[in-house]
Amino acid sequence: MRLLIVEDEKPLQTALAKGFHKLEYTVDTASDGEEAVELFFSNTYTLVVLDLNLPKLDGMEVLREIRMDNKDLPVLILSARSEVEDKIAGFDEGANDYLAKPFHFGELEARVRALLRRNFKTADTVIEIGEVRIDTAAKRLFVSAREISLSKKEYGIVEYLCLRRGEAVRPTELIEHIWESEADDVFNSFKVHLSKLRKKLPDTFIRNARGHGYYVE
């Protein structure tokens, strides 16, 4: 498992490299587009994590180069939340997944796993917390072996909280990760979803730290 991480912000690059290294991946890093292309052509990677906003050669350009040579290599794009058009463009160009900055390492890790699994049948993508099991690849949730059917939003909420288990996540943050709109607009809707979701899960699975946010476990 050899990953290529293309990211120009040094601190983030290092953090990512360290993080994946810990998980036993082999990691190469590139700080600009040209370096990325060079590395791509001189090595064989199992997956690429690609920031869009790069010096020298734009991320989208890098993606195009990669795709000309290899149609199957999983590419996960990182990009600032605002650059939504890029997202669409990225998918057009053949990106396999997309993650908006800022993100949590756990989230990225989960997605990388999902991509690898899809292509290579490796890595487990299952989160287990108490009697709850989430298959993040299939986007399904089980409570002690019984599958629970969840709507997209409902699933998004639990998954996110589980990926960050132990942390109190502000409703605002939660919302902005799942809806891609401003929190105020959908706050009400969120509350309804949460309420329905909770009824399907074990009691007190999703807890609230008043004034701080929601958390699991």
Place this chain on the structure above:
Amino acid sequence: MRLLIVEDEKPLQTALAKGFHKLEYTVDTASDGEEAVELFFSNTYTLVVLDLNLPKLDGMEVLREIRMDNKDLPVLILSARSEVEDKIAGFDEGANDYLAKPFHFGELEARVRALLRRNFKTADTVIEIGEVRIDTAAKRLFVSAREISLSKKEYGIVEYLCLRRGEAVRPTELIEHIWESEADDVFNSFKVHLSKLRKKLPDTFIRNARGHGYYVE
């Protein structure tokens, strides 16, 4: 968490203030170098976001003043992309991070978070003092394995005191870190919260050094 934002372009200044305010930081703003220094010396900040290109007193000059007084305070520098030399100079002067304009708020937020983690929070997110354990990620507090439910203000008070254990923190400072308003206005309220908080904690956990402030341990 009290931030000082030094930025002379009003619209940006306001945007930043609003943004961080939403994330529950307490925010002060300065529009020129002199004001920045003044504020710096009359308050206690957890982090400074500093534009370099400032009227009256240059940003680099401000940084120097800050560093003469405080070597540890995290300072994040904003600057036009072209001023790359400034970046190097900034790091020489002891800036902790650097972000080129134009940037996306999410980016800035992520960096501020990273800095706060690195500098302020103890390596991992759990603080243990005697039989008291605080999980600063989940915003929860335990007294010998029993969870104690605290209000936001109550939590804010203990957390802050524990992050600065051993130091006597003036009530004024404590208040301004947790409320947004002037200390006088909410002094009474603070006393009530403190009183309630103490009842939930071990005897004499939060102590008072008459005339100097409150401290833990």
Place this chain on the structure above:
DNA sequence: AGAAAAGGTTAAGTTTAGGTTAATTGATTA
């Protein structure tokens, strides 16, 4: 000693975050 200042407590009243329900609109598919 007695007044002033700093700290601490109590019992109200008010405000808000969080939670629920039911009706409405929008998509999807049998």
Place this chain on the structure above:
DNA sequence: TAATCAATTAACCTAAACTTAACCTTTTCT
């Protein structure tokens, strides 16, 4: 084109959290 399920809207409820204000205690200073 019904019928079903997902998502939203809006109204409503409640238990906390928060504030206010009055009063009490201890220290310290003249």
